[in-house]
Amino acid sequence: MAVSQRAMLISTIMQRILNVFLLGLGAILLLFLGRETYHLALVLFVNNDQSSSYLLIEGIVIYFLYFEFIALIVKYFSSGYHFPLRYFIYIGITAIIRLIIVDHKNPIDTLIYAAAILVLVVTLYLANTDRLKRE
Structure with missing residues (x-):
């Protein structure tokens, strides 16, 4: 063979x-x-x-x-x-939102979580550009 x-x-x-x-x-x-x-x-x-x-x-x-x-x-x-990248980004955003809902006692942590969501949204925007879009 x-x-x-x-x-x-x-x-x-x-x-x-x-x-x-x-x-x-x-x-x-x-x-x-x-x-x-x-x-x-x-x-x-x-x-x-x-x-x-x-x-x-x-x-x-x-x-x-x-x-x-x-x-x-x-x-x-x-x-x-094939696993599309944007689905993982959606899951990450939802998971961080859940984390903010569950653990919102420390404002600095909440701000960091919000910044992480912003980074994921920017990543989602970049992943949906014509150069990176596979579908």
């Missing part, structure tokens, strides 16, 4: 293994998304205390994180086994 044929065979096998595990991860994320939907419904309809609005906002941001990871996996398969 030629070296290039062996390399293609190994590449194909590894790609299939990756796809199977990625599908498993997608299924797990769907389960967690369903669980988060249930928790959001409980917070929205059952809890009526003052902290429930805080829990609702935090739950919604976590919900979007699950949703974005699932969308990333879907995009991976629909774009020919």
Whole structure:
């Protein structure tokens, strides 16, 4: 067997293994998304205390994180086994927003988080320019 044929065979096998595990991860994320939907419904309809609005906002941001990871996996398969950079940037922005919601006691930390979001937004703008856009 030629070296290039062996390399293609190994590449194909590894790609299939990756796809199977990625599908498993997608299924797990769907389960967690369903669980988060249930928790959001409980917070929205059952809890009526003052902290429930805080829990609702935090739950919604976590919900979007699950949703974005699932969308990333879907995009991976629909774009020919490629992870678009902008999806990772969206996930990073959402994660930092969640961090600001959860940990906003120190104003300097909040300012640093906001600066990190600004850097990610600039990166998103640059990634969507014609020179870097692949899609």
